[in-house]
Amino acid sequence: MKIRIKGNSLRYRLTKTDVERFDTNGYLEESTHFGAKVFKYALQRSTNDTLTAGFDDDTITMYMPVTMALEWASTDLVGYENNTGPMYLLIEKDFKCLDNIAEDQSDNYPNPLSFKV
Template identity: 55%
Template sequence: MKIRIKGNSLRYRLTRSDTATLNSKGYLEDRSDFGLKTLVYAIAVTDDDRLSADYTGDTILLNMPKSMVVELMETEKVGFEDQNGPVSLLVEKDFTCLDNTGEDQSDNYPNPLLVANKS
């Protein structure tokens, strides 16, 4: 799972195993250790019908409806977006990059642009 924060925009990118974990366990988290403090970013599956987010202590928690998790797993849907007060929320599949990168992308979703170029 990756996050990107830019101004009042929060974007989560999920690999195939991330969505599978969310589907089976209902919760996913990762951490960035800054020495004396740790930033925790997580997603919790809810019965709500909209994305929402909370920031408490050193934790950013995105609340994601179960139906959205299932749709990411079972369809070609790329992602979901919503507004939580002043914050724009986006959750999307993490696709393999089009350029060469040193990052392990074996768990990423196949990039639709690469698949289209092979046809």
């Protein structure tokens, strides 16, 4: 799972394995160590009606409604967004880049643009 934060915008991108784990467990978490401190970001299924997010105990958690989570994991749907609050939220499946990059992309979803002629 990757995170991107810019101003009041939060985006999560998940690989195939991330989506499978989230579908199975209803929770997914990553962490980054900054010396003695640990920053975490997580995705959690919730009973909310919309995509929401919170920040507690050095952890950003994006909450995804159960119905969204189930549909997202079982279809080709790319993602969901919520731009109705003070923070723009986006969660999406991570596609393979069209450019050559050194990052391992073997677990990413096929990029739909790579099939266009």
